[in-house]
Amino acid sequence: MYWRSECIDGEMSWFNAGVRVGVGIGLGVCVGLGIGVGLLVRTYQSTTRTFRRRLL
Structure with a gap:
């Protein structure tokens, strides 16, 4: 899971949060x-x- 620290740069974290919310909904x-x-x-x-x- 080393790529996780690279992806938390704003847009990607918001994208992940949106995906999680969408999947939950x-x-x-x-x-x-x-x-x-x-x-x-x-x-x-x-x-x-x-x-x-x-x-009947």
Whole structure:
């Protein structure tokens, strides 16, 4: 990791920070979307089951 000390000259450190923030936001959005879609599918399945029971 000797190249790290050479790269901390302003622009590169800001770039690394931006990349880390971007990756963190991207992962957060992906996880949030996954949880949201999972909850939507669960609620959809449960509501369709209750409607089928009432109709049949």
